[in-house]
Each structure stands twice: as structure tokens, then as C-alpha cells.
Amino acid sequence: MKKIYLLGASLLLLFQFDAYAQEETDPDEVSLKIISTRKPGLKIVEDFNETTGQHYRDPKAPRFLLYDQKREIAFGVGGFVRVRTAYDFGGSPTSDFGFVPATIPVPTDLLTKNRFNMDASKSTLFFKLLGNNDKVGQFQAYVAGRFSGAGGAFVLTDAYVTLLGFTVGRTWSTFNDLAAVPPTIDFQGPNGAAEMRTTQIRYTGDFGKGFSYAVAAEMPNTTGTYAPTQTVETTQRIPDIPVYVQYNWGEKKASHVRAAGVMRNMNYRDVINNTTETETSFGMQLSTNVELTSFMEFYGQITYGKGIAQYINDLSGRGLSLIQNPSKPGKMQAQEALGWFAQIQFNLSKDVYATAGYSQAEVFPDQLTVPDSNYRYGQYIVGNVFYNLTTDFKVGVEYLWGDRVNIDGASASANRVQTLIQFNF
Template identity: 40%
Template sequence: MKTTFRSVALLLGVGLLPLCANAQKKVIIEDEEPNSIMFVSRDKAGDEIIRIMEDTRLKRFQEPNTPRFLLTDRQGKFALGIGGYVRATAEYDFGGIVKDVDFYPALIPNKGESYVRNQFQMDPTTSTLFLKLVGHTKHLGDFVIYTAANFRGDGKTLELQNAYASFLGFTLGYSYGNFMDLAALPPTIDFAGPNGSAFYRTTQLSYLYSGIKNWKLGIAAEMPAVNGTTTSNLSIGTQRMPDFTASAQYNWAKNSHIRVAAILRSMTYSSEVHQKAYSKAGFGLQASTTFSVTPKWQIYGQLNYGKGIGQYLNDLSNLNVDLVPDPENNGKMQALPMLGWYAGLQYNLTKNVFVSGTYSLSRLYSEHGYPSEDPLYYRKGQYLVANVFWNVTNNLQVGAEYLRGWRTDFNDLTRHANRMNLLVQYSF
């Protein structure tokens, strides 16, 4: 049956449901033209295409799997994957609440802010759609163009999560920052994950070198994002330099590696007192790992320390503490020391069922008399999670999870919250 690209587009528009119902059949649109395309299921795609799809998948637990359906050229050298998942969670807080659909101990309210001790929520907004174009060329090697979005925009509208091109080790676009270790993040239903982990997305130009056996070395220039506690005399606006990151990772098995990373940043703020713009240096150091003890046991861990990196740590990113006023220097700001870490363990009960548990801590330190006025400012948060996941089929996953969080302020007052999560997720 001969066709044109216009008829292919029509086929995709009106024929998707019948094709999905017969996903295991290889659907070919025959064409004598060399530039024609085929619509095939994942298991019928070429080995090279599937290798590139798998090798370039983002390693975070909540990221979509390889798509079920592909558009390929007749030679199988280029493919466009269309996929994602529908994800819904039910959440019940008791004995204290977190004022967010994600579980951040920093957002446990003070008694003066809320007297509610129980809360029920449902959240479908992390459902994700993506397009992924992959191929292999003589001059660019393996290349990837990837866009993804979920429904966490205002009014549950689509919000961009990833949009980048990757080739010859370079990545240009919007994606997870390089002061992160996606593969070392433990599995959670909670979409935010451990409060002491590094987590952020940014526009970047990065390069990853993997020409040394078992090693990956990376550098990047990233779009800066500076959030601070401002006053009528202190403001944060235009930034004058990118953030610079570097990393080194050693792999010794498929699911085992150790990684170190660093970030260096210059944060600009304006002072009305001195009628001048200043820059304050910030830095961060990270060590992370995940490794298999046995086929059934997997370890996760990460340690972050630095100054002025609150924007990049899960809990502290809610508090605007990259820069804070310096009580001992009127009209000046400072970058406080901060710490975040977690340790987790996963046990595979069967091929399709596993349990895991993680403890995490985030800590903000005081310097130069901070905080000088309000002792209710955040000092540390603790995060404990235990969960079970069951992969019912290759595409259907369900799970249950318990979370407990503590927030302690500089006056040593501690308040806590508990949450139960239930998950149903179907991938396509």
C-alpha cells in the first residue's frame, strides 16, 4: 500500500487506538520510497535503536521507560519514540501535615499557621508525556533530541520538564543539573524524594567524556538561579555569571558506581544602603553512590555540603536561603553553610516486587548572628520513608508508602507530620 507523509500523519491521528490494541504486532506502512517510515512496537525495533533508547534514558526512578511505540525509517537508523505514563497518587496526612502534594519537611506549618492535623489529597499531575528522537550518524555518533512535560503548570497545565539535544558527549538545553546523581536517588512514590538530596533542572551546556574505561567525566555551564531572603534595602535580580559544575564517576557494574561533583557560583545582589551591586561566592561538594551488595540488595547514598546552594537542595529550595541578610554588616548579604544527606536500602523480594527505606537530613547553619530576629527560621529537617512496589505487568506499577518528617527551627522547636501514599502508574 503506497502512501505519503500526509497519509502517515492521518494514520497517526485517527488510528492510534487500534494500533495500541495490537501493540505486539509489527505494523509496517510499505512504501517503495527510500524516505518512508514505519510504525512499529518496541520489541520489533532494531537492536541499535533500542540500545540508544536504553543507554540515554534518564536514570531517575520516576522517569519514563523506553517508549512502546516507535516511528522508524526503513533502515531502522532513526526513530521517534512517543511515550510516557499516567500516574495517580492518593495521600493522607495524619498527626501533622505538609502543605504540599510533595513531602517537604520544610513546609510543615507552625501551629500559628495551621491547626489542621489531618489532610487528604489526590495528585495526577506528575503524569508525563515525552517525544524522543534517536539515531546514529557518522559525524554526530549517537544523538538524542528529547522533550518531556507533566501537568504541574498553573491550573494543572502542561509544564516543561526536559528539552535538550545530546550528541558527541555534549548536551544543550533544559534538563537535570549536573550537581546531581539521578541513578543514586532511591525509589519513592513521593515525587520530591529525600529532603537532603540535590535536585534541580536548569538550562545548560554540558560535556560528558566517557573515553576512559569505567569512568565518566563531566563539566557544565548552567543558567544560575538565585533565591534569597530580601529586605527593602536588599534585592536579587540579574546574575552576571553562569554556575560551573564538574563531576567524576567510576562504574564497576551495571547498577554500581561512585560519583563526586562540585559546583561553583557567583551570586549577585543589590544594596540600596551602599547603592551598589555585590557578588557573593558560593560552592558545593557532593559524594554519592549506589551499588548492588547482592542481586537482591541495593544501597543508595549521597552527601552534599556547601555555601549558597540552597536552590539545589530539596528541602532548602523552599526557603530562599541562597543568600540571606548579614546582621553584622548592614546592607550586605551572606551565603550560609548548609548540609544535606541520605542513606537508603532496597531489597528485591521477587523479580517484580521490592521494598525500600531511606533516611535523609537537611541542615542550615548560622553565621554572623543569623537569624537575628525570628527564631522560627528553619534549622534542620528530617525525612524517613518506607515503601513497597509491585510491577504487576511490564507497564503497570502499584505501590504503597509511609513518610514521616520533622522540622526543627533555630529555637529548637520541632514539629512533625506523617503521610501514607498509594500509587497506580501505567506506562505507554
């Protein structure tokens, strides 16, 4: 908790320093005021709302902002309290992060196949400073985290600055299409979706007529399945390079389609020849969110490549980016992987919406390098209903089904029913 107080105090000091700087150049006294983000007509409020994250889980603008009398700079503290209640039956994933089919025990563990759980650790807090400057235009500083560490400790999720088209710091990867990820109570979401946060330097621009693009250098995160007598893990030396091109259309440009790619250069140590090797790999993605009618929206995404398991929800952190090369002792190869989902949202009324969808994540291992009991693919089915009681208060209920299939064909499934209560502040 001391870290949160220190973080808040530091950002408030930054805001006060900016106000002090204006006093030095402006004879008029600078004062700070509190304004509600529900008040229409103020550009700083509109800018604050437009620069919130595109992911459905990203916190929205807080109820109140501090701003200067010129209405050029605003500072807000916000987030949400999120309480989830869940019951697993007929099988249960072992992950505490979300409903992760890759963690379903095969065969089903009779001791844990039924489980009741309540969780508030995904509650989130953020600090945001947004302003406009004659030299750099609009700029933003953003820090966020949630209480999901050991014993409810605060864990940093985002810390970045944006200006002049650049984003510098930790946030969602440029390879991710956040607006194409559908809403779920499950904190992981579709198992085949590409979602990953990392530290980066990104540039975003547009071509006009609805077209935009981005390119970045990102901190690599690689996990592999090593054979200690042949290969071992080493430090990474080359950043990942993701790019995308996107086209938006429709009312308020709410519909879009995006094509993305990423190049990776993954390092490992060849123990046999005592050399450090680099395995180059590529990934590609096509994603969309389309307003088919005022009643119905479609979310879809397909991601394919080699060495990109770290980007796909179900495959991340499981040693599936690099595997042994069976024909070359001491060498490794990039693991082929695929993830995809399709989901429909039904807007039943102004405040009630429901979604239903299917997702799959899979790898294509060489039979000579991976045991038959290892993961081959996972499936994920979701159906949910959300109700916005007020602008800030949301409830929901959700059913999930998933299964894990191993290389030898052995499989096990799991079911979950869960509810959500979330209050934004």
C-alpha cells in the first residue's frame, strides 16, 4: 500500500510542478479545479475519454478530474473494484489467473474437479495525466496496476508516456488488436486470442481516409523447452519488431479490420558447440470488430506463426516458443502455433448485452522432440450476459466450457459458471 501512496504522491507532485512552471511564464495565477467527466462540452474531458484503453478490461475515465484554469492539462485517479464468484464442475483448470484450458489436468483430477472460488484481486487502480502543449501537442503519462500479487500486493501492468505519435513504456503489445477482443468475465478471455503486455517504443501514425499504422521495438519474452545436455536458456539480445496496418469505417469509425505481423530473433545457448545461436521467426494476424447491425457485433481474430506462443493466451509461458531440433543436436527450432476465435455480441438494449463465442489454441510439435503427454490443443466456449445498472456499476453472469487435448489424444474438460460485480470510480 505504501507503494501506491508513493506513486500517487509522485504524480501529484508532477502535476503541481507543471502548474508552477506555468506560473513562471504566465502572470495570471494558476489554480486547480475539480470537474466531473460527466459534464459535456469540455475538450479536455473528451480527450480524456478518447485516450482510454481499447481493451474491454482497461479502466475508463474516472468520475472526477483535476484541471488547470486554461483547461489544457488534466489529472485523474480511477479504476474499478471487481469481484468475481465462480463454481467449477466436471473438471477445473489449475490456473488462478483465469479459465485456461491448457491447465486442465489430464486425466481429470478427482480431488479438484469441483471448486468454489471468490476473487477481488483483479481490481485495478490507475493514475493519468493528460495535456496539450504548443511544442509537442497532446501528451499523456499513465500508470496502472492491480492487486494480484502475493497476498494482494499491487502489481504494475502499465507505465508509459505518449507524445508526438510515440508510446514509450510498458503497455499492451503492438501486435495485439485490443478492440477486437470480446468482453468476458473470464480475466484471460478466449484462449486463442493474442494478448500480452511488454515494454516498448512504438510509433503510431495514419495515412488518412480511415487507414492507420504502427511499428515498434519491444522487449522480447521467450520461453523454450530445453535439453540441458544440448541447449540452455540465455539472455535475449534483439527486440521483437511488430507492425500493423488498420482500416476503420462506419459510424464514428467503430468497425475495423487489422493486419499485423511480428519478427522475432530468439537467442539460446548451444551446449554441444559452446555457441550462442539465434532463431529467427515470424508471426501474422488478421483481426476485426464489425458492427453488423445496431443489434449485433462480430469479433474475430486469427494468429499464426512460428515462435509466437508467448503472444497467445493459452500458450504463453509454457516453453512453447522454442523446441529441440531433432535432426541437429544442440540446435533449437521455432514452434509452430495457431490461435483463433469468433464471437458475436447481441445488444439487447441500451444497458444489456450478451456474447457467445468459440476459441482454439494449438501447437504443431515434432513428435520426436515432445512427449506424447504434452499439450496439443485447447478449446474454449463462452456465453455471457452483462447489465449496466448505472454508468459505473456493472453486473454479469457467464458460462465457460473448455478442454485440453494432448499429443497422444488423451483429453479432459472443465466447466465454470461465474458472476461479476464491478464498480468503476
